[in-house]
Amino acid sequence: MNSQVLSGQMVELERGQVSFLGPKLELHDCSVISETDGRGMAFPGLRMHGGVFDQKQALWNFHFQGVHFLRVKFMGNYIGCDFGDWEDMHRSSVSECDFSSARMHDCRLLNCDMKGILIPKWPCFCLFNPVEARDFVISQQWPKKIGLTLDIYTDSDPECVAALGDVSVLAKESGLPMSEIRERLQTIPGLHIVE
Structure with a gap:
Protein backbone atom coordinates (compact mmCIF):
# COMPACT_ATOMS: atom_id res chain seq x y z
CA MET A 1 0.00 0.00 0.00
CA LYS A 121 -0.27 -0.23 33.46
CA TRP A 122 1.30 -2.39 36.17
CA PRO A 123 3.07 -4.84 35.95
CA CYS A 124 4.79 -2.63 33.36
CA PHE A 125 6.95 0.26 34.54
CA CYS A 126 8.46 3.25 32.81
CA LEU A 127 11.84 4.82 33.52
CA PHE A 128 11.79 8.41 32.27
CA ASN A 129 15.13 9.79 31.03
CA PRO A 130 16.96 6.56 31.89
CA VAL A 131 20.42 8.02 31.30
CA GLU A 132 19.82 10.39 34.25
CA ALA A 133 19.24 7.41 36.57
CA ARG A 134 22.49 5.67 35.60
CA ASP A 135 24.61 6.86 38.54
CA PHE A 136 21.94 5.74 41.00
CA VAL A 137 21.43 2.35 39.33
CA ILE A 138 25.13 1.44 39.24
CA SER A 139 25.59 2.54 42.87
CA GLN A 140 23.04 -0.03 44.13
CA GLN A 141 23.23 -3.76 44.72
CA TRP A 142 20.63 -5.51 42.53
CA PRO A 143 19.74 -9.16 42.00
CA LYS A 144 21.79 -10.28 38.99
CA LYS A 145 19.11 -10.40 36.26
CA ILE A 146 17.43 -7.18 37.41
CA GLY A 147 20.77 -5.37 37.68
CA LEU A 148 21.68 -6.43 34.15
CA THR A 149 18.34 -5.17 32.80
CA LEU A 150 18.67 -1.82 34.58
CA ASP A 151 22.27 -1.49 33.41
CA ILE A 152 21.11 -1.89 29.81
CA TYR A 153 18.18 0.53 30.27
CA THR A 154 20.35 3.30 31.72
CA ASP A 155 23.40 2.81 29.47
CA SER A 156 21.77 4.85 26.73
CA ASP A 157 21.91 8.16 24.92
CA PRO A 158 19.75 11.16 25.96
CA GLU A 159 17.58 10.60 22.86
CA CYS A 160 16.02 7.67 24.74
CA VAL A 161 13.42 9.53 26.79
CA ALA A 162 11.81 6.43 28.29
CA ALA A 163 12.58 2.75 28.82
CA LEU A 164 9.72 0.38 29.55
CA GLY A 165 9.86 -2.99 31.29
CA ASP A 166 7.53 -5.66 32.60
CA VAL A 167 7.98 -6.73 36.22
CA SER A 168 6.29 -10.10 35.56
CA VAL A 169 9.16 -10.91 33.16
CA LEU A 170 11.76 -9.77 35.70
CA ALA A 171 10.07 -11.87 38.39
CA LYS A 172 10.17 -14.95 36.18
CA GLU A 173 13.84 -14.39 35.32
CA SER A 174 14.97 -13.60 38.87
CA GLY A 175 12.71 -15.87 40.89
CA LEU A 176 11.76 -12.93 43.11
CA PRO A 177 8.18 -11.88 43.94
CA MET A 178 6.81 -8.97 41.92
CA SER A 179 6.08 -7.00 45.09
CA GLU A 180 9.74 -7.11 46.14
CA ILE A 181 10.94 -6.05 42.69
CA ARG A 182 8.46 -3.20 42.64
CA GLU A 183 9.64 -1.96 46.03
CA ARG A 184 13.25 -1.90 44.81
CA LEU A 185 12.42 -0.29 41.45
CA GLN A 186 10.47 2.54 43.06
CA THR A 187 13.69 3.88 44.58
CA ILE A 188 15.03 4.74 41.09
CA PRO A 189 14.76 8.43 40.11
CA GLY A 190 12.34 8.88 37.23
CA LEU A 191 10.60 5.54 37.64
CA HIS A 192 6.83 5.62 37.14
CA ILE A 193 4.14 2.95 37.60
CA VAL A 194 0.50 3.31 36.55
CA GLU A 195 -2.08 1.29 38.49
Missing part, protein backbone atom coordinates in the same frame (compact mmCIF):
# COMPACT_ATOMS: atom_id res chain seq x y z
CA ASN A 2 1.44 3.37 -0.94
CA SER A 3 0.72 6.87 -2.20
CA GLN A 4 -2.80 7.14 -0.77
CA VAL A 5 -4.85 8.47 2.11
CA LEU A 6 -7.22 6.09 3.88
CA SER A 7 -9.78 6.92 6.57
CA GLY A 8 -11.60 4.53 8.91
CA GLN A 9 -10.28 1.41 7.17
CA MET A 10 -9.01 -1.88 8.56
CA VAL A 11 -5.54 -2.81 7.35
CA GLU A 12 -4.44 -6.41 7.97
CA LEU A 13 -0.81 -7.48 8.06
CA GLU A 14 -1.07 -11.21 7.50
CA ARG A 15 1.18 -13.90 8.92
CA GLY A 16 3.55 -15.40 6.37
CA GLN A 17 3.49 -12.37 4.07
CA VAL A 18 5.60 -9.23 3.84
CA SER A 19 3.55 -6.04 4.11
CA PHE A 20 4.88 -2.64 3.06
CA LEU A 21 2.99 0.40 4.34
CA GLY A 22 4.34 3.36 2.37
CA PRO A 23 5.87 5.33 0.90
CA LYS A 24 3.45 8.27 1.04
CA LEU A 25 0.72 6.37 2.87
CA GLU A 26 -1.53 8.14 5.38
CA LEU A 27 -3.92 6.25 7.65
CA HIS A 28 -6.50 8.39 9.47
CA ASP A 29 -8.45 6.67 12.26
CA CYS A 30 -7.67 3.25 10.78
CA SER A 31 -7.11 -0.07 12.53
CA VAL A 32 -3.92 -1.92 11.70
CA ILE A 33 -4.30 -5.56 12.72
CA SER A 34 -0.90 -7.26 12.62
CA GLU A 35 -0.61 -11.05 12.66
CA THR A 36 3.00 -10.92 11.49
CA ASP A 37 6.41 -10.57 13.10
CA GLY A 38 9.09 -7.98 12.42
CA ARG A 39 10.30 -9.77 9.29
CA GLY A 40 6.84 -9.40 7.77
CA MET A 41 6.39 -5.64 7.89
CA ALA A 42 8.12 -2.47 6.75
CA PHE A 43 7.04 1.16 6.97
CA PRO A 44 8.97 3.18 4.36
CA GLY A 45 6.95 6.37 4.76
CA LEU A 46 3.78 5.83 6.79
CA ARG A 47 1.85 8.47 8.71
CA MET A 48 -0.74 7.03 11.09
CA HIS A 49 -3.06 9.59 12.72
CA GLY A 50 -5.48 8.21 15.27
CA GLY A 51 -6.77 4.67 15.15
CA VAL A 52 -5.39 1.46 16.60
CA PHE A 53 -2.26 -0.60 16.02
CA ASP A 54 -3.07 -4.08 17.33
CA GLN A 55 -0.16 -6.54 17.38
CA LYS A 56 -1.78 -9.97 17.65
CA GLN A 57 1.42 -11.94 18.25
CA ALA A 58 4.42 -10.75 20.25
CA LEU A 59 6.63 -8.40 18.25
CA TRP A 60 10.32 -8.84 19.07
CA ASN A 61 13.23 -6.42 18.53
CA PHE A 62 11.53 -4.22 15.96
CA HIS A 63 12.30 -0.57 15.30
CA PHE A 64 9.34 1.33 13.88
CA GLN A 65 11.49 3.17 11.33
CA GLY A 66 9.93 5.34 8.65
CA VAL A 67 6.63 5.70 10.49
CA HIS A 68 5.02 8.64 12.28
CA PHE A 69 2.47 7.73 14.94
CA LEU A 70 0.16 10.51 16.19
CA ARG A 71 -2.62 9.77 18.73
CA VAL A 72 -2.52 6.02 17.99
CA LYS A 73 -3.70 3.43 20.53
CA PHE A 74 -1.37 0.42 20.76
CA MET A 75 -2.52 -3.03 21.76
CA GLY A 76 -0.63 -6.31 21.94
CA ASN A 77 2.78 -7.40 23.18
CA TYR A 78 6.01 -5.56 22.28
CA ILE A 79 9.42 -6.85 23.38
CA GLY A 80 12.61 -4.96 22.59
CA CYS A 81 10.86 -2.50 20.27
CA ASP A 82 11.85 1.11 19.56
CA PHE A 83 9.36 3.88 18.79
CA GLY A 84 10.61 7.15 17.32
CA ASP A 85 14.05 7.88 15.91
CA TRP A 86 17.52 8.23 17.42
CA GLU A 87 18.58 11.06 15.13
CA ASP A 88 15.95 12.44 12.77
CA MET A 89 12.38 13.04 13.95
CA HIS A 90 11.43 13.74 10.34
CA ARG A 91 12.14 10.07 9.61
CA SER A 92 10.20 8.47 12.50
CA SER A 93 8.22 9.80 15.45
CA VAL A 94 5.74 8.92 18.17
CA SER A 95 3.47 11.59 19.64
CA GLU A 96 0.42 11.66 21.96
CA CYS A 97 0.00 7.88 21.72
CA ASP A 98 -1.78 5.53 24.11
CA PHE A 99 0.20 2.45 25.19
CA SER A 100 -1.99 1.80 28.25
CA SER A 101 -3.47 -1.39 26.78
CA ALA A 102 -0.14 -2.77 25.51
CA ARG A 103 2.36 -5.07 27.21
CA MET A 104 5.89 -3.75 26.79
CA HIS A 105 9.26 -5.08 27.89
CA ASP A 106 12.73 -3.79 26.97
CA CYS A 107 11.10 -1.09 24.81
CA ARG A 108 12.32 2.46 24.24
CA LEU A 109 10.64 5.71 23.26
CA LEU A 110 12.98 8.01 21.37
CA ASN A 111 13.03 11.79 20.91
CA CYS A 112 9.43 12.36 21.96
CA ASP A 113 7.44 14.42 24.45
CA MET A 114 6.30 12.02 27.17
CA LYS A 115 3.66 14.46 28.47
CA GLY A 116 1.20 13.36 25.78
CA ILE A 117 1.94 9.62 25.98
CA LEU A 118 0.00 7.12 28.11
CA ILE A 119 2.20 4.31 29.38
CA PRO A 120 1.20 0.70 30.11
Whole structure:
Protein backbone atom coordinates (compact mmCIF):
# COMPACT_ATOMS: atom_id res chain seq x y z
CA MET A 1 0.00 0.00 0.00
CA ASN A 2 1.44 3.37 -0.94
CA SER A 3 0.72 6.87 -2.20
CA GLN A 4 -2.80 7.14 -0.77
CA VAL A 5 -4.85 8.47 2.11
CA LEU A 6 -7.22 6.09 3.88
CA SER A 7 -9.78 6.92 6.57
CA GLY A 8 -11.60 4.53 8.91
CA GLN A 9 -10.28 1.41 7.17
CA MET A 10 -9.01 -1.88 8.56
CA VAL A 11 -5.54 -2.81 7.35
CA GLU A 12 -4.44 -6.41 7.97
CA LEU A 13 -0.81 -7.48 8.06
CA GLU A 14 -1.07 -11.21 7.50
CA ARG A 15 1.18 -13.90 8.92
CA GLY A 16 3.55 -15.40 6.37
CA GLN A 17 3.49 -12.37 4.07
CA VAL A 18 5.60 -9.23 3.84
CA SER A 19 3.55 -6.04 4.11
CA PHE A 20 4.88 -2.64 3.06
CA LEU A 21 2.99 0.40 4.34
CA GLY A 22 4.34 3.36 2.37
CA PRO A 23 5.87 5.33 0.90
CA LYS A 24 3.45 8.27 1.04
CA LEU A 25 0.72 6.37 2.87
CA GLU A 26 -1.53 8.14 5.38
CA LEU A 27 -3.92 6.25 7.65
CA HIS A 28 -6.50 8.39 9.47
CA ASP A 29 -8.45 6.67 12.26
CA CYS A 30 -7.67 3.25 10.78
CA SER A 31 -7.11 -0.07 12.53
CA VAL A 32 -3.92 -1.92 11.70
CA ILE A 33 -4.30 -5.56 12.72
CA SER A 34 -0.90 -7.26 12.62
CA GLU A 35 -0.61 -11.05 12.66
CA THR A 36 3.00 -10.92 11.49
CA ASP A 37 6.41 -10.57 13.10
CA GLY A 38 9.09 -7.98 12.42
CA ARG A 39 10.30 -9.77 9.29
CA GLY A 40 6.84 -9.40 7.77
CA MET A 41 6.39 -5.64 7.89
CA ALA A 42 8.12 -2.47 6.75
CA PHE A 43 7.04 1.16 6.97
CA PRO A 44 8.97 3.18 4.36
CA GLY A 45 6.95 6.37 4.76
CA LEU A 46 3.78 5.83 6.79
CA ARG A 47 1.85 8.47 8.71
CA MET A 48 -0.74 7.03 11.09
CA HIS A 49 -3.06 9.59 12.72
CA GLY A 50 -5.48 8.21 15.27
CA GLY A 51 -6.77 4.67 15.15
CA VAL A 52 -5.39 1.46 16.60
CA PHE A 53 -2.26 -0.60 16.02
CA ASP A 54 -3.07 -4.08 17.33
CA GLN A 55 -0.16 -6.54 17.38
CA LYS A 56 -1.78 -9.97 17.65
CA GLN A 57 1.42 -11.94 18.25
CA ALA A 58 4.42 -10.75 20.25
CA LEU A 59 6.63 -8.40 18.25
CA TRP A 60 10.32 -8.84 19.07
CA ASN A 61 13.23 -6.42 18.53
CA PHE A 62 11.53 -4.22 15.96
CA HIS A 63 12.30 -0.57 15.30
CA PHE A 64 9.34 1.33 13.88
CA GLN A 65 11.49 3.17 11.33
CA GLY A 66 9.93 5.34 8.65
CA VAL A 67 6.63 5.70 10.49
CA HIS A 68 5.02 8.64 12.28
CA PHE A 69 2.47 7.73 14.94
CA LEU A 70 0.16 10.51 16.19
CA ARG A 71 -2.62 9.77 18.73
CA VAL A 72 -2.52 6.02 17.99
CA LYS A 73 -3.70 3.43 20.53
CA PHE A 74 -1.37 0.42 20.76
CA MET A 75 -2.52 -3.03 21.76
CA GLY A 76 -0.63 -6.31 21.94
CA ASN A 77 2.78 -7.40 23.18
CA TYR A 78 6.01 -5.56 22.28
CA ILE A 79 9.42 -6.85 23.38
CA GLY A 80 12.61 -4.96 22.59
CA CYS A 81 10.86 -2.50 20.27
CA ASP A 82 11.85 1.11 19.56
CA PHE A 83 9.36 3.88 18.79
CA GLY A 84 10.61 7.15 17.32
CA ASP A 85 14.05 7.88 15.91
CA TRP A 86 17.52 8.23 17.42
CA GLU A 87 18.58 11.06 15.13
CA ASP A 88 15.95 12.44 12.77
CA MET A 89 12.38 13.04 13.95
CA HIS A 90 11.43 13.74 10.34
CA ARG A 91 12.14 10.07 9.61
CA SER A 92 10.20 8.47 12.50
CA SER A 93 8.22 9.80 15.45
CA VAL A 94 5.74 8.92 18.17
CA SER A 95 3.47 11.59 19.64
CA GLU A 96 0.42 11.66 21.96
CA CYS A 97 0.00 7.88 21.72
CA ASP A 98 -1.78 5.53 24.11
CA PHE A 99 0.20 2.45 25.19
CA SER A 100 -1.99 1.80 28.25
CA SER A 101 -3.47 -1.39 26.78
CA ALA A 102 -0.14 -2.77 25.51
CA ARG A 103 2.36 -5.07 27.21
CA MET A 104 5.89 -3.75 26.79
CA HIS A 105 9.26 -5.08 27.89
CA ASP A 106 12.73 -3.79 26.97
CA CYS A 107 11.10 -1.09 24.81
CA ARG A 108 12.32 2.46 24.24
CA LEU A 109 10.64 5.71 23.26
CA LEU A 110 12.98 8.01 21.37
CA ASN A 111 13.03 11.79 20.91
CA CYS A 112 9.43 12.36 21.96
CA ASP A 113 7.44 14.42 24.45
CA MET A 114 6.30 12.02 27.17
CA LYS A 115 3.66 14.46 28.47
CA GLY A 116 1.20 13.36 25.78
CA ILE A 117 1.94 9.62 25.98
CA LEU A 118 0.00 7.12 28.11
CA ILE A 119 2.20 4.31 29.38
CA PRO A 120 1.20 0.70 30.11
CA LYS A 121 -0.27 -0.23 33.46
CA TRP A 122 1.30 -2.39 36.17
CA PRO A 123 3.07 -4.84 35.95
CA CYS A 124 4.79 -2.63 33.36
CA PHE A 125 6.95 0.26 34.54
CA CYS A 126 8.46 3.25 32.81
CA LEU A 127 11.84 4.82 33.52
CA PHE A 128 11.79 8.41 32.27
CA ASN A 129 15.13 9.79 31.03
CA PRO A 130 16.96 6.56 31.89
CA VAL A 131 20.42 8.02 31.30
CA GLU A 132 19.82 10.39 34.25
CA ALA A 133 19.24 7.41 36.57
CA ARG A 134 22.49 5.67 35.60
CA ASP A 135 24.61 6.86 38.54
CA PHE A 136 21.94 5.74 41.00
CA VAL A 137 21.43 2.35 39.33
CA ILE A 138 25.13 1.44 39.24
CA SER A 139 25.59 2.54 42.87
CA GLN A 140 23.04 -0.03 44.13
CA GLN A 141 23.23 -3.76 44.72
CA TRP A 142 20.63 -5.51 42.53
CA PRO A 143 19.74 -9.16 42.00
CA LYS A 144 21.79 -10.28 38.99
CA LYS A 145 19.11 -10.40 36.26
CA ILE A 146 17.43 -7.18 37.41
CA GLY A 147 20.77 -5.37 37.68
CA LEU A 148 21.68 -6.43 34.15
CA THR A 149 18.34 -5.17 32.80
CA LEU A 150 18.67 -1.82 34.58
CA ASP A 151 22.27 -1.49 33.41
CA ILE A 152 21.11 -1.89 29.81
CA TYR A 153 18.18 0.53 30.27
CA THR A 154 20.35 3.30 31.72
CA ASP A 155 23.40 2.81 29.47
CA SER A 156 21.77 4.85 26.73
CA ASP A 157 21.91 8.16 24.92
CA PRO A 158 19.75 11.16 25.96
CA GLU A 159 17.58 10.60 22.86
CA CYS A 160 16.02 7.67 24.74
CA VAL A 161 13.42 9.53 26.79
CA ALA A 162 11.81 6.43 28.29
CA ALA A 163 12.58 2.75 28.82
CA LEU A 164 9.72 0.38 29.55
CA GLY A 165 9.86 -2.99 31.29
CA ASP A 166 7.53 -5.66 32.60
CA VAL A 167 7.98 -6.73 36.22
CA SER A 168 6.29 -10.10 35.56
CA VAL A 169 9.16 -10.91 33.16
CA LEU A 170 11.76 -9.77 35.70
CA ALA A 171 10.07 -11.87 38.39
CA LYS A 172 10.17 -14.95 36.18
CA GLU A 173 13.84 -14.39 35.32
CA SER A 174 14.97 -13.60 38.87
CA GLY A 175 12.71 -15.87 40.89
CA LEU A 176 11.76 -12.93 43.11
CA PRO A 177 8.18 -11.88 43.94
CA MET A 178 6.81 -8.97 41.92
CA SER A 179 6.08 -7.00 45.09
CA GLU A 180 9.74 -7.11 46.14
CA ILE A 181 10.94 -6.05 42.69
CA ARG A 182 8.46 -3.20 42.64
CA GLU A 183 9.64 -1.96 46.03
CA ARG A 184 13.25 -1.90 44.81
CA LEU A 185 12.42 -0.29 41.45
CA GLN A 186 10.47 2.54 43.06
CA THR A 187 13.69 3.88 44.58
CA ILE A 188 15.03 4.74 41.09
CA PRO A 189 14.76 8.43 40.11
CA GLY A 190 12.34 8.88 37.23
CA LEU A 191 10.60 5.54 37.64
CA HIS A 192 6.83 5.62 37.14
CA ILE A 193 4.14 2.95 37.60
CA VAL A 194 0.50 3.31 36.55
CA GLU A 195 -2.08 1.29 38.49
